[in-house]
Amino acid sequence: MTDGQKATLTLNGKTFELPVYSGTLGPNVIDVSSLAQNDIFTYDPGFMSTAACNSDITFIDGDKGILLHRGYPIGALAENATYLEVCYLLLNGELPNKEQYASFETEIKHHTLLHEQVRTFFNGFRRDAHPMAIMVGVVGALSAFYNDTINVNKSDSRRMTAVRLIAKMPTIAAMSYKYAQGQPFIYPDNTLSFSENFLHMMFGTPCENKKPNPVLAKALDKIFILHADHEQNASTSTVRLAGSTGANPYACVSAGIAALWGPAHGGANEACLNMLRQIGDVKNIPAYVARAKDKNDPFRLMGFGHRVYKNYDPRAKVMQEACHQVLNAVGRKDDPILDVAMELERIALSDSYFIERKLYPNVDFYSGITLSALGIPSNMFTVIFALARTIGWIANWNEMMADDHRKLGRPRQLYTGPVQRDYVPVEKR
Numbered sequence: 001m002t003d004g005q006k007a008t009l010t011l012n013g014k015t016f017e018l019p020v021y022s023g024t025l026g027p028n029v030i031d032v033s034s035l036a037q038n039d040i041f042t043y044d045p046g047f048m049s050t051a052a053c054n055s056d057i058t059f060i061d062g063d064k065g066i067l068l069h070r071g072y073p074i075g076a077l078a079e080n081a082t083y084l085e086v087c088y089l090l091l092n093g094e095l096p097n098k099e100q101y102a103s104f105e106t107e108i109k110h111h112t113l114l115h116e117q118v119r120t121f122f123n124g125f126r127r128d129a130h131p132m133a134i135m136v137g138v139v140g141a142l143s144a145f146y147n148d149t150i151n152v153n154k155s156d157s158r159r160m161t162a163v164r165l166i167a168k169m170p171t172i173a174a175m176s177y178k179y180a181q182g183q184p185f186i187y188p189d190n191t192l193s194f195s196e197n198f199l200h201m202m203f204g205t206p207c208e209n210k211k212p213n214p215v216l217a218k219a220l221d222k223i224f225i226l227h228a229d230h231e232q233n234a235s236t237s238t239v240r241l242a243g244s245t246g247a248n249p250y251a252c253v254s255a256g257i258a259a260l261w262g263p264a265h266g267g268a269n270e271a272c273l274n275m276l277r278q279i280g281d282v283k284n285i286p287a288y289v290a291r292a293k294d295k296n297d298p299f300r301l302m303g304f305g306h307r308v309y310k311n312y313d314p315r316a317k318v319m320q321e322a323c324h325q326v327l328n329a330v331g332r333k334d335d336p337i338l339d340v341a342m343e344l345e346r347i348a349l350s351d352s353y354f355i356e357r358k359l360y361p362n363v364d365f366y367s368g369i370t371l372s373a374l375g376i377p378s379n380m381f382t383v384i385f386a387l388a389r390t391i392g393w394i395a396n397w398n399e400m401m402a403d404d405h406r407k408l409g410r411p412r413q414l415y416t417g418p419v420q421r422d423y424v425p426v427e428k429r
Contacts, residue, residue, distance in 0.1 A: 011040065025059050025068075041412040052409070053240065057090055057395055058231045065311035069229060070094070078318040083224040083388070084108060084194050087166055090229055090395040091159070105194075111167035112188035112197070114175075115145050122179045131176040131383045132261045138172050140254030147248060152401050161249045162394045169390045170194070173383045174201035195221040198387070203375065215329040216374055219322040223370065226315040226363055227385050229392030231308075235259040235266070239393040240400050241409040249397055256393045257386050266382040266389075272303035273368030273378060276337045276344075285343055293353055303365030304348055305358065315363035320345075323370040330373050338369055 005020035007030045016038070019031040029051045032042050044050045059068045067074040070089050077086055081095070088096045088104050096104060121141055125134050146164065151157040175185050178201075186204045188197055192212070199212035199220065230236070239256040243249065260266035279288050291299040306313055327335055345361050348354040371381050400406055 009035075014038075016040075023054070024056075026061065036412075041414070043414050047237075052232065052237065053400065053403075055232070055396065055399060056093070057399060058229045058392070060231050060308055062306070062308040063310045065309055065314050067230075067314045074226065074314050075318055078222050078225045078315075081225065082194070083221045083228070084166075086225050086228050087391045090391050091162055091398065107163055108167045108194070109188070109190040111164050112171055112190070114168055114171055118142070118145070119175075119185065122175060125179065127180055127182065129180070131173075131180065131380055132257065132386070134176040134179070135172060135383055135386055136254050136257050136261070138176070139169070139257060140251050142168070142250040143248040143254075146250060150248065152243075152246060152249065155402065158249075158398045158401055162391075162398060165250070165253060165390050165394050169387045170198040171201060173380075173387045174198060176383060177202055177377075177380055193217065193221075195224065199374075213329060215325060219326045219329075219370060220374060222318060222322045223367060223384065224388040226319060226367075227388035229389070229395065232396075233265070234262070235389065236393055236396050239397050243397045243400055244406060244409040249394070252397055253390065253393050256389070260386050260389065261382060266385045268302065268362075269364040269368040269371070269385070270378045270381045272364045273337075273372060273381075275302045276340050276369070279340050279344075281336060282339050282343050285340065285347070289344075289347060289351075301344070301359075303368075304344075304354065304361055306360075306362045309360070309362065310358045312360045313362040316361050316365060319363050319366040319370065323366045323373070326370050326373045332373055335369070335373075337372075341365065341369060 005022075005028070007018045007020055009016045009018060016035065018034065021029050021031060023029075035041065042050070057070065059071075060066065069077060069086065070093055072089070072095075077089075081089075084105055085095060085101060087108075088101065118138065118141065121138055122134065125137070142164075146161070149157075150161060171188055178185050184206060186201045186206075189200050190197075192200055195217040196212045196214075199217055203212075204210065232240075235256040238259040239252045242252040242255045263271060279285060288299070288301070291297045292301045323338070327338060332338075345365070348359060348361055354360075368378070368381060371384060372378065376384065
C-alpha cells in the first residue's frame with residue numbers, strides 16, 4: 001500500500017514525516033494518524049479530504065463518472081446481474097457461479113419471515129407515522145431477537161447477520177407500507193424472486209393471488225442494484241462508526257437508516273419528484289431555470305449535480321432506461337412529468353451554466369419518477385433506498401469487523417468555545 005513516499009509537514013519549527021499510501025485506484029492518501037501523538041489534529045469539515053478506512057468494496061471516480069463494485073462497473077451489473085448477485089459480490093468479493101447463486105438465493109428466501117412478535121411492534125406506531133420512523137424502530141428492535149446469538153468476531157456469525165438483514169428488510173419495508181394503508185400484512189412467497197416478492201408483499205392482498213409484472217420487478221431490481229452501495233457516504237460511515245463500538249449490528253444498521261432519512265442524503269429523489277410536479281409543464285421550465293440561475297432566489301433544481309460526481313452520474317443512464325420501461329409497462333408513455341424531466345435533462349447537458357458548474361442529472365432525477373410509476377408513494381422512496389443500501393451497510397460493517405487493526409471511531413474537533421471560567425453562584429450572577 002505504501003511505495004516509500006513521504007509528505008513533510010513543518011509546524012512551530014518541528015518537522016514531521018508522514019507516510020503516503022497508494023490504493024489500487026484513486027488518489028494517494030497521507031497518513032496523519034501520528035500527529036495526534038504531538039497534540040496536532042487536522043481540520044476537515046464534512047470529511048471531504050479524509051480517508052477514515054481502507055476498503056476493497058466500492059470505488060468512485062467522481063471526475064470521470066466511474067462507479068465500480070469489486071471492480072465491476074455499475075452499468076454492467078445493473079444491465080446483466082440480479083440484485084442478489086450484487087449482494088453476493090459485495091459480501092464475498094466475487095460474483096457467484098450457478099451453484100453458489102442458487103444456494104445463496106435459497107438461504108435468503110428461508111430467512112424472509114419475521115418473528116411473529118415483531119408484528120405486534122407495528123401496533124405501537126400511529127397509522128400516519130413516517131415509514132422511515134417505523135424502519136428505524138423495527139430494525140433496531142431486531143437487536144432484541146438476535147443478541148446473544150451474535151459474535152461479531154466470528155465470520156460465520158457476521159455472515160448470518162448479513163443474510164438475515166438482506167432477507168428481512170423487504171418484509172419490514174412492505175409491512176411499514178401495509179400498516180399505513182390499514183391493510184393486512186402479506187407474508188413472503190418463496191416461489192418469487194427477490195424483487196417480485198417485495199412487490200407481492202407491498203401490493204398483494206389476501207383476496208387475490210396476482211403475480212407481479214416481470215417488467216416492473218426487473219426495473220425495481222435495477223433500482224436496488226443502483227442503490228446497493230456508494231462508498232463511504234453519510235449512512236455507511238454512520239454504520240461503521242456505530243459498529244466500531246462493538247454495538248449490535250442491527251442497531252448499527254438502524255443508525256444507518258436514521259442517517260439516510262435526512263433529505264440531503266436519502267430523501268433527494270422524493271424532493272426531485274416534488275420539484276418536477278411543481279414545474280408541472282414544459283412551458284414553465286424557462287421560468288424555473290431562470291430562478292435556478294438567480295443567486296438571490298432560494299429555489300434550486302433538485303436531481304442535478306452530486307457531491308462526488310463532477311461528471312454524468314453513471315447510474316443515471318441506467319435509471320433513465322428503466323424509467324421508460326416502467327412508464328411503457330404501466331401505460332404512462334406520455335407522462336407530463338417525464339416530459340418535464342427530459343427537457344430539463346436536455347437543458348442541463350447543453351446550457352453553459354450547467355456545463356460549467358458540472359450540474360449533470362444524477363440517479364435521483366429519474367428514480368423518483370420510476371418509483372412513482374411503480375405505485376410506490378413518495379414517503380416510501382427513502383425506505384426503498386434503505387432496503388437496497390442494506391447490503392452496502394452490512395458489507396462495510398463486516399469488512400470493518402474483520403479488520404484486526406480496526407479502531408474505535410473518535411473524531412476530534414477545533415474547539416472555539418470559552419476558555420476556563422470560574423463558577424459563580426446563582427445568587428451572584
